[in-house]
Structures are given as C-alpha cells and as structure tokens.
Amino acid sequence: MDRQQILLAKSLEAAKVSLSVNTFNERLILQKSAYLLQAAGINMGYRFQWYIRGPYSPDITAGAFGIVNEGESGKNELEKWKLDNKSSARAHSLQPLLSKESESMTDRARRLELLASTLFLFKTEQAKPSDPEGTSKILEKNNKDFSINEVKLAVKELKAHGLLT
C-alpha cells in the first residue's frame, strides 16, 4: 500500500464513505466521493479525466482494489495512520453531502454523479454555475439525463458545502 492509497482510505474513512468496490454503484460512489473530497481541498494527488459517467480516475479504482485485496494485512497497515486534522475536519464537513439518510444506493450514485459532473464542468470552464440551463444541455450532450432543476439543486448544495463560491 503506498502513501496515495493510505490517503485515499483515510479520507474516505473520515467522510464515512465505504471502501467497497463490489458493485458498479459502489465504485461510482467511491469515485465521485473521492473527486468531491479532493475538490474540497484534500489533495490525494489523483488526476480525474472525463469518462461516460463524469470525472473518473483509473488510479482510484486500482488503488481501492489494491487496498481491498490486501484484506486483514491492509487493515492493520491502515490502523497505523491518521489523517491530518485539517483534512479530517474537511472530510467530516462533507459527510452530509456524500450520503443522506434513507437514500437508496442508486439514488445516491445518481446524485453524486450529478454533483461531481457539474463541478468538473465548472472547474474546467465548460459551464457556469449561473447558467443551469446551459449546464444541463452540456450534460445532455454527454448522454446524461439531469433536469435544469436538478442542476440548480446541485449548484446550491455545492455552494452550501464550500465547493463553489
């Protein structure tokens, strides 16, 4: 397990996101959560590229599978590390954004896909938070089915958690 994997695991742990990779939705939630955590200022050093479901890092999938495959010995290794206080507090503050009570896995994956995708479009200056209609059109062009109202809500949530000013 390298330092990047340790940082990934500890950041997800602080945000109470499971490091589970068994199903597609679990892997999608993991990817989008890691993207949002990094955008919130926890620099894990991952590079995200645009894939069919929005920002995605092959290294995160590889890193997560590596950790899971290490099983008990991996858990023992992670026990020896703690996340710095500032990152830990930031991850904790993002927890309500990354999971909501009584939300199904499918709904959660869809919501995180929207949040991460819109934020990626804003950060790469392909869309503007002030233009939800335009943002929705770009998402549609990329085969995503999110309404203007959903985009508006996503912008509101991103702002509320300090991911957009």
Next chain:
Amino acid sequence: MASSRNKPTRVVNDNIHGDIALTNDEWKVVNTATFQRLRSLKQLGMGHLVYPNATHTRFAHSLGVFRIMCRVLEKLQSKQLNVEDQADLRFAALLHDIGHYPYSHLMERVANVTLAEEEITNSDKKTISGQKNEYPYHEELGRHILESQTDICEALGDRDRARKIGALFSRSEGTNQQLSKLIHSSLDMDRLDYLLRDARAAGVPYGEIDLNYLLNNIRISRKGMLGVDEKALAAAEHFLLSRVFMHRAVYYHKTTFGFEEACRQLLRRVRDSNRYKNLFAKDGDRIRKICGGLELRGFTDDYVDSVIYEAATDESDPIIQILASCLVARRPPRLLGEICGLEEKTNQYPPSMFFKQKCRDGLRALANKYGLQVEQFLLCGPKPIKFEERGSLFSRAAAEDLKPEEREELIKVFLKGHGEPQSIVDIGGSIIKSLSNQVFSIQRLYLVESNLEPEKLQQIKNEVFEWTKPPN
C-alpha cells in the same frame, strides 16, 4: 487531408517508423522552443546507466506516436471523423508528452516516495497529510504549457485551439467522446511506440511487437469502439505480454530501478529541505510557474542533474550526499534481497507483503548491528504490473461483470459475427484471460553505501535472505 494547407510537406526519418510526414502547421509546432525541449528529456529515465544506448528522447517518441496515429486514421478512414477532428487527433498525438517532467515519471511522483525511516515499524500512529500542494501530473502540466506558452499557442493558431488539443490528450473535457476513445483506448498509440522504441534502444527483443499486423487489423465499431480483428488476437496478446517482459527486463531492471529509487529518495529529501529551495521546486505552484514562463526551457533532465551534482557536495547532510554520490559515480545501490514474480491478485498475504513486513520490523536492528543508518536503506517496489491495463485489477469474475464504461480501456477484439468488439479478458482460450488473476509483483531492499567491506555486505545479504523466505 483535403486542403493543400494540410498536405504533408516535411519528412523526418525515424529509426522505428521510417519516414514521418508532417504538414506545415505540424512542422511549425515541432519547431518551437517548447516542443524542442523534449529533445532534452530521456525517454527511459536512468535506463542508460544499464543500457548505454537507451538515451533516446521524448522528442523521438512523440513523433513516433504521431506517426502511429496517422496510420490508424488512414486505416480507419472513419466517416465519423471530419478533417478538423483528424487534424486535432494528429496534434494531440504529437503533443501528448509536452508536459513531461525531467527524467519523466521519476520526478513527477516524488510525493509518493516513502523513506525507510517512515516505513519501519513504530508504535506511534503516523500522520498522513492531505494538505500538501503536490506536483501536477504531466498531462495537466501539458495542458497548462499549451495554454501559457506563446510560441506553441501561435503555432497551433490561437489559445482556443491550444486548449482544445490539451483537453483532448488530458481528457479534461467530454465534448467529443469519439475522439477520446481513439486516443485513450487500451491499444493506445503511446504504448505501441514506446515498447518498440525502448526495446530497440536497449538492445533487447522483449518489446518487439507486431505493430504492422496490429495496425492492419484495427477496426472501429458502429458505436465507436476501437479493436482488432480476431485473427490479430495473438498479436494483441503478444503486445500485452511484451509490456510485462519489458517491465521485468528494462523498466524495473534491478540496477536501473535501484538508481531511480536512489534519485527519487534524493529528490524527496531535497524537496523537503530548505537548503535547496532555489534549486528545486518545492510544490505544485512552483512547477506551474516554471512551466508557464521562460524557465520551462531549462526544465529538462539537466534540471535534476544540477540538483544531483550540488547534493553530491552537500556535507551538511550525509544521506543526501551519499544518495547523490552513488548517482554521480555510477555506484549502484546494493540489492540486498527481493521478491519478484507472479502473485495471485486475491492472495491477501502474498510473499512480497511478508518480505516488506519483515524489512519494516527488522531494519532498525540490522542498521544498528552493522553501524549503518536506517536512511541508507531503500525499501521499495513498483506498482504491480498488470497483464491487462484494467482487467487485472479485478478478479476474473469481477472483470467479466464490468459495465461498458469501466471496460473502455480494455483491449477489444472483433469476434466473427459480432458487430461490437469484446474485451480480451472475456475471450475463452485467450492467454490474457488465463493470466487475469495474476499480477507481477516486485519488492526490493537496497543499501546505498560508500565503502562497506565485501564480507560485511555478504553478511547483511545473508540476513536479508532469511526475510525473503515465506513463513511456515
């Protein structure tokens, strides 16, 4: 290539691909100071310390990738790609490595280096920080360079075009998935060139892939998936296996890897030391500043070499000095022990992990016993090598259960009677499918030293050898 403006008019002779023809616009890009910098970045890092002829550069490799892209485009003659798309793809191939660091990946991932004193077993909890401003990846840096270097912006036409090309090779925009698939498929042009080029330069046969057969049998499906015909399955498997052989024989050669690890650890120590702040970039902001201005021209292998030479005379830090001196004098770090071979991906206690743990537990005592410092040991190993870029991350069953978007980077094969290609890990009887539960792992322990008596060194090796034995 409809207009006369886009007609190739310049030819470069390359030892791998022969004639490489470029248009006037492409020639203008090549003849910028920003692109010419690639002549001063060795493709194989410190490989030349073992294979003396392996001094080829990112410049030649970039032209090679460009040539392969041209051949793919000629072969596909895709109606889905207009003249402008094709021109963009040619530029993206030519410029895909424009953001590479000195000594390539060696400097880029300095943040991931773990020093021996951080590895050894300790009862205290260690803190890992998510607040460091790390170096950006070379693809991101490439995009930054294209948008900020005037010469290349002008050669490409304007900043918008430069931005578009940068977005294409760094995959930072999702506006044209068709183009993205072409440049980022697992059968990517980058690997097709570097395996051949590196093998020829090193003088080894392991990367001699069947490039012509692969390119002659490449196809694109109606949905835009790139793959090879079934008859080229052997060539595709050979390509994937070649990559593993090249890692074993060249990229992770014990001496090359030892030198590179010594350099990585040296750079990590230098970066963390205040004495080198004017000589070596401390963080990502400084790297971006270098790459956004005229300093970029000196951001070559010489940039790292000057740090090494300075560090070799640094009497205030014996560890920095000893690491630098081994590079200056080509005194390889001594390999004390290693675990090297195939491991089951699902094995939670593979031999490499046991060896690493034994090293962590025993290094302090070993250092004390022989009058060495823990910092002189390099406990290291590359990421496990995969037979297939994505498939090997998963168990075979899991790989077969991937969603289409997760399969994008798997090599695909057009089986008879199927319109869309299948991932190579799904094809019954394929060698890659059989090997998809394995990864090639390496874990090593080196010692950097100046003048240890041979008998003492042998005693240390004997002790470390015991750590390589699996537990009963």
